[in-house]
Amino acid sequence: MVGSTNQRTNLATVMLIQDSNEDHASESFADRHASTYRTLRLYARTFRRNTSAMFGLAIVVVFLVVAAIGPWIVPFPEDATGAVHLDIKLQPPDSTHWFGTDEVGNDIFTRVVLGTRTTLQIACIVTGVAMLIGVPLGMIAGLVGGWVQEAIMRVTDVFLSVPGLVLAIAIVGALGPGIVNAMLALSLVWWPGYVRLVQAKTLALKNEIYVQAAYSIGASKLRIVFIHILPNCTSPIIVKASMDMGMAILGAASLGFLGLGAQPPFPEWGAMISIARTYLPDWWWYSFFPGLAISLTVLGFNLLGDGLRDILDPRHRD
Amino acid sequence: MPDKPILSFIDFKLNFDTFDGVYQAIDGISFDLNPGESLGIVGETGCGKSVTAKSIMGLLPSPPAEVAGGGIWFDGRNLLKEKSSTLKSIRGNEISMIFQDPMTYLNPVFTIGKQIVDVILAHQKRGNHGRSLSSKQAFQYGMELLDKVHLPNPRRQMKSYPHELSGGMRQRVLIAMALSGQPKLLIADEPTTALDVTIQAQILELISELREQLNLSVIMITHDLGVVATVCDRVLVMYAGQIVEDASIKQLFNNPSHPYTRGLLQAVPDPAKPNKKLKGIPGALPNLLNPPIGCRFQTRCSSASEKCTRMPALHEIRTNQKVACWNVGTA
Amino acid sequence: MLAVENLKVHFDVRNNRGVKTKLRAVDGVSLHLKKGEAYGIVGESGSGKSTIGKAVLNLTPKTEGKIEIDGRDITMTNRANEAWLRQNAQIVFQDPHSALNPRMTIMRSVAEPIIVHTKTRGHDLRRRVEELLDIVGLSKQFIYRYPHELSGGQKQRVCIARAIALEPSLLILDEPTSALDVSVQSQILEFLASLQRDLNLTYLFISHNLSVVRYLCQRVGVMYLGNIIEEGTTKTVFEHPQHPYTKALLGAIPYPGATQPQSAPPLIGDIPSPVDLPVGCRFHTRCPVKVANLCDRLAPEHHHQTLGWASCHLLDPDLDKIGGKPE
Numbered sequence: 001m002v003g004s005t006n007q008r009t010n011l012a013t014v015m016l017i018q019d020s021n022e023d024h025a026s027e028s029f030a031d032r033h034a035s036t037y038r039t040l041r042l043y044a045r046t047f048r049r050n051t052s053a054m055f056g057l058a059i060v061v062v063f064l065v066v067a068a069i070g071p072w073i074v075p076f077p078e079d080a081t082g083a084v085h086l087d088i089k090l091q092p093p094d095s096t097h098w099f100g101t102d103e104v105g106n107d108i109f110t111r112v113v114l115g116t117r118t119t120l121q122i123a124c125i126v127t128g129v130a131m132l133i134g135v136p137l138g139m140i141a142g143l144v145g146g147w148v149q150e151a152i153m154r155v156t157d158v159f160l161s162v163p164g165l166v167l168a169i170a171i172v173g174a175l176g177p178g179i180v181n182a183m184l185a186l187s188l189v190w191w192p193g194y195v196r197l198v199q200a201k202t203l204a205l206k207n208e209i210y211v212q213a214a215y216s217i218g219a220s221k222l223r224i225v226f227i228h229i230l231p232n233c234t235s236p237i238i239v240k241a242s243m244d245m246g247m248a249i250l251g252a253a254s255l256g257f258l259g260l261g262a263q264p265p266f267p268e269w270g271a272m273i274s275i276a277r278t279y280l281p282d283w284w285w286y287s288f289f290p291g292l293a294i295s296l297t298v299l300g301f302n303l304l305g306d307g308l309r310d311i312l313d314p315r316h317r318d
Numbered sequence: 319m320p321d322k323p324i325l326s327f328i329d330f331k332l333n334f335d336t337f338d339g340v341y342q343a344i345d346g347i348s349f350d351l352n353p354g355e356s357l358g359i360v361g362e363t364g365c366g367k368s369v370t371a372k373s374i375m376g377l378l379p380s381p382p383a384e385v386a387g388g389g390i391w392f393d394g395r396n397l398l399k400e401k402s403s404t405l406k407s408i409r410g411n412e413i414s415m416i417f418q419d420p421m422t423y424l425n426p427v428f429t430i431g432k433q434i435v436d437v438i439l440a441h442q443k444r445g446n447h448g449r450s451l452s453s454k455q456a457f458q459y460g461m462e463l464l465d466k467v468h469l470p471n472p473r474r475q476m477k478s479y480p481h482e483l484s485g486g487m488r489q490r491v492l493i494a495m496a497l498s499g500q501p502k503l504l505i506a507d508e509p510t511t512a513l514d515v516t517i518q519a520q521i522l523e524l525i526s527e528l529r530e531q532l533n534l535s536v537i538m539i540t541h542d543l544g545v546v547a548t549v550c551d552r553v554l555v556m557y558a559g560q561i562v563e564d565a566s567i568k569q570l571f572n573n574p575s576h577p578y579t580r581g582l583l584q585a586v587p588d589p590a591k592p593n594k595k596l597k598g599i600p601g602a603l604p605n606l607l608n609p610p611i612g613c614r615f616q617t618r619c620s621s622a623s624e625k626c627t628r629m630p631a632l633h634e635i636r637t638n639q640k641v642a643c644w645n646v647g648t649a
Numbered sequence: 650m651l652a653v654e655n656l657k658v659h660f661d662v663r664n665n666r667g668v669k670t671k672l673r674a675v676d677g678v679s680l681h682l683k684k685g686e687a688y689g690i691v692g693e694s695g696s697g698k699s700t701i702g703k704a705v706l707n708l709t710p711k712t713e714g715k716i717e718i719d720g721r722d723i724t725m726t727n728r729a730n731e732a733w734l735r736q737n738a739q740i741v742f743q744d745p746h747s748a749l750n751p752r753m754t755i756m757r758s759v760a761e762p763i764i765v766h767t768k769t770r771g772h773d774l775r776r777r778v779e780e781l782l783d784i785v786g787l788s789k790q791f792i793y794r795y796p797h798e799l800s801g802g803q804k805q806r807v808c809i810a811r812a813i814a815l816e817p818s819l820l821i822l823d824e825p826t827s828a829l830d831v832s833v834q835s836q837i838l839e840f841l842a843s844l845q846r847d848l849n850l851t852y853l854f855i856s857h858n859l860s861v862v863r864y865l866c867q868r869v870g871v872m873y874l875g876n877i878i879e880e881g882t883t884k885t886v887f888e889h890p891q892h893p894y895t896k897a898l899l900g901a902i903p904y905p906g907a908t909q910p911q912s913a914p915p916l917i918g919d920i921p922s923p924v925d926l927p928v929g930c931r932f933h934t935r936c937p938v939k940v941a942n943l944c945d946r947l948a949p950e951h952h953h954q955t956l957g958w959a960s961c962h963l964l965d966p967d968l969d970k971i972g973g974k975p976e
Contacts, residue, residue, distance in 0.1 A: 035754065035795045045337070168788055209747040217762040218735030218812070231752045362830040470841060472920075484919040485694075514693035515857060519901035519915035544903030556734065571907040585835035586905050587860035590886070596864065598836035 013137050046096020046311045059300030067117040079106035080114045082199055082265040090283050100285035108286060112293050118268050119297065122261075123248040127241050129187035134173070134194025135237060139225060141195065142202025143295035152195065159192040165254055172260040179268075182261040186251050190244065197240055208232075235312040244307035246298040253294050269294050325503060330388035332366075332373060332559075335381065339607045340386070343369050345614070346388065347548035348632070351503070352580045356529060356536040358550035359581075360543060364603050365556040367539045371505050374537075375415055376405045394504070410441050414496035418508040420488035424480040430488050430491055431476030431517070432501070434460035434498065441499040463494040467524060486517035493524065497532070504529075505537045510545065522549050543586055547571060552638070555579050558604055558614040566638035575641045577619045621645050650851045651682040651705070651819055653655055658697070658704050662924060672924050674700040676875035678714075680853075682816070685844060687852040689866035689883070691859055695923050696872040699743075699857045702821040705853070706740055707731070718791030719818055731856035736766055739812040743824040745804035749796040755782075755807055756792045762814045780811040784822070786840065797957060802833035808841075813848065821853045826861065859902055871895050872930045874923055881957020891952075894932050913937065930962065938963060 047053055062229035071077065075096070079085075085105030092098040099108035141152040159167070192194070205211060215223050255261040256270025264271060269290040276287035332344040333383055344366050351357050372378050374390055384502065389396040392413065397405065409415075417423050425433060438456040450595035451459065457476070464472035467490040480488060489509060496504060506525065511595055538550055546553050548565070553570055555563040555578065563576040574580045578649040581599040588594050601618035604610050611627045616622040625644050632640040675697040682688045692698040703709040705716055707726055715724045718738055724731045725756035733891040739762075742748040749758050763769050769777060779789050785806040796804055805825060812820060822841070824832040842865055845852055856862050862869055862883070869886050870877040871894065879892040890896045891943050900912030916935045921927055927934050933944035943962055 007827065033793070035793055035798060038798075049337075093716075176796075209742050209744060210750040213740075213742060213748050213808075214750075214761070216708055216735065216740050218732065219761065220767050227753070228750055232750070238872070298833060362832060486919055514920065515859075515901045516897060516916050517694060517919070518903070520917075522903065523915055542903065543831075543905035547907070548903040548909055556729050568907045571671070571905065582903065584829060587834045587864045588861055588902060588906070589863070589887075589899075589902060590910075592863050592884075596835035596839055598834075599832040608912065 005189040010176070019204055022193070044261050047307055049064055050310060052303050052308050053310070056300045056303025056305075056307060060304050063116055063120065063297050063300065066113055067120045069287070070113045070117050073137055074107075074110040074112045074113050074270075075108040078112045080265070080312075081266045091281070091288070092283075093285050099289040100283075102272070102286055103279065106265075108272075110287055112269070115267040115269045116264060116271065116293065118179070118266070119249055119252055121170060122179065122186070122252040123245045125250070126181050126248045128246050129183075129235065130190035131194055131241060133168065133187070134191035135198050135233070137191070137204050137228065138195040138198025139233070142199040142206065143221070143225065143229070149199070153199065156192040156195045159189070160196075160202055164189040165251060166254060168251065169257050169258065169260060172255060177260045177263060179262045179266070182252060182255045185247060186257070189251075193244070194240065197236055198233055200287040202229055203237055205229050222224075239305055239312060243306055246301035246305070249294065249297050249301070322353075324391075324393065325351040325537075326391040327370075327388045328391065330370075330373070330390060332369060332378075332385040333384050333386045335384060336479055336607075339604050340527045340607055341604060342386075343383075344373075344557065345629075346610070347556075347559075347561045348388075349561060349564055351535055351537065351552055353502075354529075354554060355536055356526075356538060356550045358538045358540065358546035359556060360540060360546050360553055361556035362541055362603075363580075364558065364606075366559040367556050368507055370414070370556070371454070371507050371537060373540050375413060377415075381394075410437070410496075410501070411499035412501055413503045413505065414495050414499060414501040415505040415507065416489070416492045416509050417604070419512050420485060420492050421480065423492060424488060426480050426629050427477075429476065429480055430464075430480065430483070431457065431460060434463065434476070434491070434495055438493045438498045442580070458540040459516060460483070460494075461500055464491070465489075466497070466528070467494045484517075485513050486520060489521055490514065490524065493521075493528070497528070498629060501533045501534070503537070507539045508541070509538075511540070511542070518545075525549060543582065555582070558606060560610065560614055560642065561632060562615065562642050564632055564640040569639040573636065573639065575635060575639065575646045576615075576643050577621060577645075578615050613644075650684040650686070650719060651680060651853065652704065652715075652717040653678060653680040654715040656701065656704060656716070657707060658700050658710045672785045673875050673926060674923055675704060676926075678872075678875070678877055681685075682819075682851055682853065684719075684851055685845075685849050686868065687854055687866040689854045689856065689862035689869040690872055690877075691856060691862050691869060692872035693857055693898075693920060695874055696858075697875045697923070698872050699823055700849055701749065701872075702740060702855050703855060705839055706738055706821060707734060708740070710794075722885055728867050732766075735762075736815045738819040738821065739815070739817040739819050740821040740823060740880045741805070741808050741812050741825045744828050745801055745808055746796075746828065747803060748808050754793050754795060758796075759807060759814060761812045762811060766815060777814075778810075782807075782811070784844075800833075801829045803839060805829065805837055809841075809844070813844070817850070819851045819853065821855070823855045824857070827856070827858065832863070832895055841865060859887070859898065866907075869900065874921065874926060876931065876960070878932065878961070879957065879959035881954070881959075883962070885954075885956040891954060891957075891964055892961050893931075893936050893938055893963075895959070897935075897937070922927075930960075950951040 010030040034201060056074045083106065087105065088101050089103055089105040091097055091101040097109065099112060102111070104106055137152055139151040168185040168189045171188060172181050175184065211224060211228050214228050252261060253270030253273070256268045257274045261272070262268035262271055272290040275285050276290065279286050327347055327349050328349055329342060329346045331346050334341040334343055347370065359370060361367045362442070374392070376397065384456065385398055389398055391397070392408070406571065413646055435453060435456045438459055442451055452600040461476060461488050464475055469475050469487060474482070483491065510521050511520060522545065525536065528534060538546065540546060550567060552564070552566050554561050557574065557578050563570065563579045570579065574583050578599070584597045585599065587596060598620055604614055610616055612627040616626040619626070630642045630644050632642045634640050635646055656675055656678045660672040660674060661669060676723045678701060680688070690698045690701060700709055704711045717723065720732070721733065723734050754963070756778055759781055760774055763774060763777060778792060780932055782789060782791060787803060791799065791803070798837065799807070825841070826837050826883050829837065829874045832926065838861065852866070854862060854866050866883055869883050870880040871886065872878065872894065873894050879886060879890065879895045886895060887899065890899055897916045901915060904910055916937070918935045921934055930936070930944045930949050933939045936944065936969065939945070940962055949960045949962045949965070950956045951960050
């Protein structure tokens with residue numbers, strides 16, 4: 001026990017005691033996390049004022065909902081699994097087929113909606129795997145330094161020196177086309193970006209006084225990494241991840257466009273455009289709607305990412 | 319016959335428009351600066367001293383900052399009502415400012431010489447010096463200025479980069495740049511806070527010397543009462559956007575009258591009285607989004623009462639001393 | 650209590666021209682602190698004062714020197730020493746705004762040393778943190794707040810609470826009040842003074858502000874470019890400074906009073922860089938009373954007076970024998 005009761009009373013009379021009138025018999029979960037609520041509310045308020053960010057969020061939410069409930073709302077689910085209706089092929093948009101039909105009579109609306117799930121899945125998995133590989137590597141490089149850092153950064157540089165899509169094409173080319181290989185290829189191309197980001201942030205954080213304070217308290221290196229450094233890295237990672245979703249979608253669509261991703265009759269936006277290309281300009285709706293879907297999702301994620309960046313860094317003034 | 323003041327603040331009010339509401343930064347301050355006088359503005363964080371200085375130069379970005387009343391008169395003109403082009407020609411020519419951290423105010427990729435020459439040439443385009451300088455003449459003038467601020471070996475310094483100079487030297491360069499337009503008024507915003515004690519002493523002495531030589535009027539903003547005592551003739555004590563005391567150095571230190579001023583002096587170690595017990599000021603700054611009505615110090619004042627909800631005007635209690643408090647002198 | 654012998658901390662750096670050279674931040678410093686004493690280290694930039702504090706706690710690797718705390722030799726950096734050191738000596742940093750992890754609540758920040766070194770958890774931990782907050786004068790309601798919701802003074806109190814959590818015997822205070830407003834500074838200083846008495850702590854108080862050091866400390870060491878150039882009781886050093894630098898430093902303090910005390914004109918010239926140290930007495934480049942051909946050749950030794958010492962040739966009783974007359 002530090003000091004006797006008498007000593008503590010002496011100290012108390014000398015010091016400044018703020019708001020000591022509050023009484024707490026017991027605190028609820030809400031009390032304990034009141035500060036977190038306050039901070040989140042502030043974030044939400046700032047975000048709400050940013051119209052483009054809200055617009056981006058709206059788009060992303062719409063597409064997420066579409067991806068989730070897609071299979072249950074599509075009018076012609078069999079059109080995604082290879083049904084052929086040559087009698088209604090290449091019809092312009094009308095009341096039954098909102099986006100028109102393609103060259104085998106499939107409802108384009110159905111295929112676009114079901115393609116949403118595929119696309120978002122690919123984007124999430126690619127970004128997720130890239131983070132899983134890149135973030136730890138970046139932190140190790142930043143913390144350990146020395147030749148380990150050099151080694152990791154040079155390998156990263158090699159990957160970054162080749163244009164991402166070209167490398168992805170090469171990998172898929174070697175492994176064979178297909179969704180899984182496309183995801184693998186894109187992940188391998190994506191992780192270096194995270195290494196750079198996290199390494200830079202870790203280096204900056206290493207010099208923060210609270211990290212030095214943690215050393216002076218005797219915290220182990222592991223503790224410092226997980227409790228002090230990682231939580232403070234999350235802001236730039238979140239921002240990058242949301243922007244990356246847009247690029248990952250484009251990447252997946254590009255591979256699909258080249259015939260290296262999902263194989264027909266699997267509905268995938270890029271693959272659809274690849275075929276639709278040959279039907280331009282007379283049967284414009286075939287390439288227009290998948291293209292519109294791609295543009296909107298990429299736009300949505302970019303705006304969302306921008307908005308998140310505005311609220312996450314720079315930090316709010318108190 | 320006393321000279322007309324060179325600068326007058328008349329009931330100046332300033333607000334900041336923020337997310338959380340209107341931040342009432344400055345609540346109707348009035349004071350005069352006489353020609354050749356050195357006026358200190360002293361206060362702690364959040365008192366509004368920097369905001370006051372930047373308002374003179376029009377350096378506060380206008381969407382968040384909004385003038386809510388009053389005027390700032392310089393040389394017979396209300397600076398708040400002037401066009402931005404007039405303000406631009408006054409800045410740097412008639413009124414100059416130096417800031418706290420010299421490193422951030424010097425461009426790291428250009429030599430000192432280039433930066434000084436830039437400033438000199440920019441002023442002569444806008445100001446009215448009656449002479450048009452060539453680059454070579456501007457360079458020469460730059461070196462003269464560096465010499466005036468006692469920078470050793472001016473020729474060599476003109477070719478150096480900011481990072482090659484020490485903090486004290488950089489501050490001298492900034493002072494030289496501020497003097498290039500031959501201003502009548504120099505505003506110094508915490509110019510020595512970031513400097514070592516012995517270097518601070520050099521810079522303060524330099525400012526005093528230049529003031530005498532060039533008959534400058536100076537406004538010195540600082541949180542350090544010692545600095546004010548060294549360099550200033552008169553001092554304003556500010557608290558939460560209000561001026562609470564306006565006195566000559568002699569009166570302020572010999573007869574501190576406002577409760578806040580006395581609190582400040584009790585909180586500062588006195589080299590002459592090493593055994594003096596330091597006492598802080600209990601309480602905290604009021605929230606200026608919703609400030610107390612009247613005197614803003616009432617929440618921390620031991621002699622506060624009902625009448626403090628009406629802001630007392632600065633009234634003279636002695637020669638060269640004005641206080642804004644109901645409990646001091648005759649209100 | 651704390652014994653430092655000939656501490657040296659040198660860094661390998663590149664100077665302006667890209668040449669590899671040594672930055673002698675601390676260049677042969679010895680300290681002896683008694684238990685319960687408050688010893689102040691004063692100096693300007695480049696003096697090495699902050700580095701000493703970090704080196705004693707092994708936060709900066711030392712190049713040379715022996716360190717003993719409470720009788721235990723901790724010069725060697727092994728695990729046992731590390732663990733012992735962390736529990737028995739702590740540091741309070743200068744900038745309270747960046748000394749607390751912005752994502753950790755006050756509870757977690759203050760509890761961290763306890764979590765790392767003991768098995769106290771749950772209710773007991775919570776109670777201990779509340780006790781610590783009470784000692785530093787913060788109400789319990791701060792326990793689940795985040796640092797950005799606290800004022801500077803309050804944050805510094807939290808840092809102090811964290812530092813005394815494991816009941817250390819030595820507390821190193823690195824400019825603990827420099828980043829705070831004057832009225833808050835005085836509260837923290839008063840608090841530190843009474844805390845020392847109540848917990849019988851030994852303080853190593855590092856500051857550039859002489860008045861503050863005078864207020865809190867019994868003895869003081871004045872540093873210049875990596876060396877202590879004068880040491881003595883606070884009273885002696887302030888009232889009868891021996892070294893020209895100490896005199897200049899004292900004279901340079903702006904005095905908050907109606908008239909400034911008479912003092913010599915300010916020193917001319919800038920503080921030399923610790924990368925490019927002057928030969929002989931390190932202060933000779935700015936010294937107003939230097940002796941030609943002596944101060945620029947030979948480093949002075951410690952010359953003892955009754956209550957302290959200073960390293961200046963002019964204090965040498967055998968000055969004429971070494972050669973050279975004062976200028």
